[in-house]
Amino acid sequence: MHVTVRTASKALSSKEPGRIATLIRENVLAGAAPAVFATKQHVFFEGDEKDCVFLIEQGVLALYRTTAEGKRQVFGFGLPGDVIGLGAAQVHSCNAQAITSLEVRRLPTSSLNRLAAEDPDFALKLYQAVSSELEAARDLLMALSRHGALERVTIFLLTMSRRNALNGRNPALITLPMMRADIADLLGVTMETVSRCLSKLKKCRMIEIIRYTTVQIIDMNGLNALLGRATYH
Amino acid sequence: MHVTVRTASKALSSKEPGRIATLIRENVLAGAAPAVFATKQHVFFEGDEKDCVFLIEQGVLALYRTTAEGKRQVFGFGLPGDVIGLGAAQVHSCNAQAITSLEVRRLPTSSLNRLAAEDPDFALKLYQAVSSELEAARDLLMALSRHGALERVTIFLLTMSRRNALNGRNPALITLPMMRADIADLLGVTMETVSRCLSKLKKCRMIEIIRYTTVQIIDMNGLNALLGRATYH
DNA sequence: CGGAGGATTGACCGGTATCAATCACCGTGG
């Protein structure tokens, strides 16, 4: 049971900030100028030459890819402290779009490579950082796999709650900077279904929808029970 | 269109054998004794202490995890040449089960770590190997995301076909060492649905089911058309 | 030749997507 909870909770979290962000801050960031993006602007597109990775300073972005038919799959949301774009491929393998106004720092991959070549410890950190992204991707797969819509939305809310807790914020008060459609494309359902599920949870007195962007969790145990267990963490 | 095809084709492939297997063969394998597993035996379980990773010499295995409700999600199938169990975590994050009789070599993580610490180039290779596993996981996510059952089965067949082509085998003659249930748990549908989809493809004269374990592709363009495009590769 | 495990096929039901109408929030301008 404990393992399962860990899995579900990590499911939708972006890679942990971890020590890679710190190391990068100390070693690579010196000359890196910040860049600012407005809502809905893209930091990079799938297929773009990968000459930089990015450290998020302020704001939220979505990582996603699009199917041949134009359906979107969101892989996760990047928050301040996250490093996005890691991976050994020559081009970016997904799109990164600002969801709020966004401030990032560019980290040239050439600097990363140089540092990794000089310092095996840094190379190891890169390895660990990507490993944890791999875990996040598999956790998302598990979260979507064979779970109904209500369970998916519940997992999402609990994940956001847990992320709050890790950052020392109120785990019961969740702000959702992204639109319903973004959540839907993360969870692999439609916007309408996300909306219906939130309404249902509200009717069951498990949450309160303060505003479009703010959800209050009223019955944490109830939400966890929906996932087949009494408590979490 | 070209990019999309690449994506779909990589979707269900395990990580590329790549150069990591070669490097490991040259550097780590010297004293590694081979181990043999019978069908359905596990090489390791989720949560097991990760003291080794494994190079597959002969046979096929499935990597999977289980949800709280006991549903299985297969992440991929490991073929000869694949290295499985990579990742910086202290414990294995999924189960590895032999699908056929299986022969593997154990590679102590201590050796890998030592080698990575001495040789930045090797550490970089580890980074690349895990990066390509991350891509595979995201590709699987894309393959399952918002695709109907028939499309999922089609993607699976085309992926197996492509894997044959890469190995110099007949791309039109596919052997399926795994059971229908394994395919189902990879594609996120039921065994019955896999069966129905194969039957439907047979009725449409796109494939012929020679035996349970052998499928002949008759109309490659037809299969590709099902995915919304005329040709692939 | 027979048995057992795996695969196929069928009937039925429920959950979600889809299409469409209405509502709520928020910024803007009068």
Next chain:
DNA sequence: CCACGGTGATTGATACCGGTCAATCCTCCG
């Protein structure tokens, strides 16, 4: 300060895909 407009969210009606349960069927081995 309030009315208005537009974007995003909610709610409703309906159709269909795929899950489930159950009854054969097939294939491989002993």
